Amino acid sequence: MNLRRILAGGLSLTVLTGALFAAAAAPSSGATATPGEGIMCEPGNGNYVMTATTGRMSLPDGNTIFTWGYHTPTHNFQNTAPVLCVTAGTPVRIALTNSLREDTSLVFPGMHDVKADGVESAPLSDVTGRVTSLAPVAAANGGTVTYTFTPDKPGTYLYESGTDVNKQVEMGLYGAIIVYPATSRYQAYDDPRTAYEPTREYLHMLSEVDPDIHAQIEQGKPVDWSKYSAKYFLLNGRSAPDTISPNDAAWLPNQPYGSMTRVRPQDPNGGDTAPALMRYINVMSEDAAFHPHGNTERVIGEDGAPLDKVGSGDKSYGSFLVDIGPNRTVDALFEWFDVEKYDPVSNPIPVPLSPFQDLIVKGTWYAMSPYLGQQQSLPAGVSQFNQCGEYYHMAHNHNLSKATNYGATFGGQMTLIRIDPLNGCPAQ
């Protein structure tokens, strides 16, 4: 682990959280943009100008990887690609310029009547009838193509390359499309039971990188795909612990998207808010088994289809392990209840708690008090990232070989869930 990077992340988090809490504490105020955490939509409102190009991503063990991506004029390069937030029934237009040295294209799984430069976007074939691309291309070295479509079903989708897909998607040509219902921006679907807290919408896009293959492509060497072996495992284009750094962190200039989830306890005696909405996208070629600690999530939709279609009954289900198939999406609701309401005076935890001398405390996110909102001193030499006694839980791929950075534990597809005290953190 890169200690300097972790420290930088922690410090920035502390600085940012003070400003952020204003938004978190007043959730009913609506669409307050939260630059630190949560889904970050690309400006454009359905109309995007994007370039496919090459760049580099930074990994927590100090490695830097050659990679590809899409970016808009506001970024030089980014991975993952811009998150496109659109509205059901409203036309979408994406003008793509290709700066790569080979043809590329875009496909939009789950969308229909997609047009490329005004004509139906259909697979291309060579003279023998063999498919060469799943969609009309922007030619290498500066070609352009404009895709248009009108999404009609709310949900979570992805866009990705339709050309030499095995290589181009591995290299980073993929991104998220969020389709909001025309009826309400703060529901997952056209169903009030899928309402979520406006400031608590999160995207977890899972992908992976084989650094050897990226290096071979950078150096123009032949690639033996049968030797594919991913070593880095990404959430929103970052690998843990970078995943908990805020959106647009200055020290990750090409990887703008964080993935830390932040909630406060639900209070059944009043003051309940809507749950957090978790949107999962898996860009890997095998299932992702994503495990949120802290509480079971409720899966409410898959691939842009709600599990409670009107008239068919509620088929949502509880899941402590969110299973996302290759190139599929899952929407789930998350909340955390302070069930036991432990208090050091009035309702103490009914077992003796070990003094820190009898524990290993790596827990820089731990307050040294088990009580929500309480803090005690950490042992000497342990850095404190805890702000005000808030809780942190882990959320990670439970194929634990993918919760690593090149095999080193506490990395990869892993992030944190932050649970603030009910009344928030005092101003710092």
Added chain:
Amino acid sequence: MTDDTTSGINPLLSRRNFLRAGVLGAAGAGVALYAGRQASKAVAAPGFVPTKTDEVRLVGTDGWVSMPDSASPMDPYWPDSLAPSPYNMYVFGFRDVTGLSEAQIIAQRGLAQISAPVLAFDEGSEVKISLTNLGLSMRPDLVDGHTMHWHGFNNALPIFDGVPEMSASVPIGKTMVYYYRPHDAGTFMYHCHFEDVEHVQMGMTGLVFVRPKLNNDKVLNPNGYRYAYNDVSTRYDREFPLFLSENQPESHWRDAHIQITDWASFNPGFSLFNGRAYPDTLQGDFNPLTTYPAGSQGERLKYQPKGSVITANAGETVLLRIASLGYVRHTVTIDGVPMKVVGTDASLLKGADGTDSSYVTNSVDVGPGESRDVLFTAPAAGTYKIYDRNFSNLSNQGDGGYGGMLTELRVSPANTLPAQAR
């Protein structure tokens, strides 16, 4: 969330409907109805008997186990040259030492078992699990901590969640008490979360059952039937654990021989039901504290103490609690026997409006960290194979013969076997 609700027992009083009714009034406030599993205090179910305190003492340590000797050698990784006879693979693991003296407990250092002891508690009971770290007998150079992570526990506190970076872990020679009040029935798991990719792969993984309060409710359940959840559709006569994991012999050898493993690359050699590979799955249960005759199966398998033969009388309903802490997916099948999946990840497959989402299948899909509660009716007397239809897990190190995740359902004629002890 509460210990006093009656979810699913009476449709009019169910927790979900209670919640739904409460929230319907507030629907205009934009509150979601999919609250699912948590609710406010409701009235106590009549006749509910408060449950006992469950106190368990576990230790974490290392040890040696035995994969089937018939498997092809994988030189030098398996069989491990350091292994004392009759064992052949290095592991980490838990042991249940409840009731032993301190001296006996310390003597269990270096005698880990896989899979971990099956823990079973009643919903609403007070669970106290004391975890002692005995250290690693083969690796005195390591000072690894151990933790108890109750995988899937709802509304967990970080201090009892066992993630070292989010709270604390137990150093060698120390004991920490973990406290839980489980409010949800179902099949959960537990594992050590210290350097998780290593300690889980090395074998510190097992099952936790939470039995619904309906089972103890003298009014709503006067006949003392057993249910998987607080829902009468989940009644069963017998229950069995089927815990899935895989191991990569090279990593185990590297840990024993003070070598570093690239944990990002995983390629299982043995695939296990309850910690054993076929044909060892067919052997009975053994006790790690018993001295078995030299050369016996008991001597060889006592640190993999749980067999996985399923036994029932024809016509009985069997609850199979399937869960996996391996790193790859599995598809469990019983030849010719339809299975009804009534719960996934310790959640009853029933929607907020009562819609039944359970399903009947011949292939139960179980991914890393997932659990499935499966009911089936024991067919006519006879023997039926239970196995993983992902056939790469159906051999020992790919040696051509059958191995790995394969066991048997043995059905006796009706009324032959006595009732299963509770």
